[in-house]
Amino acid sequence: MKTVKLNRSQMTIAILTLTVVAFAVLQIKDMMQKPDNSLTLYQEIAFADDMEAVEALMLEGYEENLNPEAVEYMMRADRQALGIxxxxxxxxxxxxxxxxxxxxxxxxxxxxxxxxxxxxxxxxxx
Structure with a gap:
């Protein structure tokens, strides 16, 4: 196996490139995990592990609008939405x-x- 030696500027460029790629991957992952329409929002609520997971979907400053009773109803395994x-x-x-x-x-x-x-x-x- 051949060893590749990098000079200081090549090493800096490689580290910066890896940092940018890692940051981009994290941004894309964050974007992909957020509901972007009513169907995926319902799925996030219905299959949430707990109330805190649903609370994380609330826009900051609107937390008081969360209705725990409604959320618990949607999270019940014996309930299925008839339409969205x-x-x-x-x-x-x-x-x-x-x-x-x-x-x-x-x-x-x-x-x-x-x-x-x-x-x-x-x-x-x-």
């Missing part, structure tokens, strides 16, 4: 639209767009 929908509310000054999009797809596709009735709009504004 993905919605976006688009709010304007005088109206709000509900956009239903395709969960679990690489690209979001619009399935339906409807204007919300005023009483439902008011509920979401609270």
């Amino acid at each position: 929908e993905q919605f976006t509310l688009v709010d304007f000054h005088d109206r709000t639209y509900l956009v239903e999009s395709s969960p679990g797809t690489d690209q979001l596709y619009i399935l339906n767009i409807e204007e919300l009735p005023e009483e439902i709009r008011d509920y979401f504004e609270e």
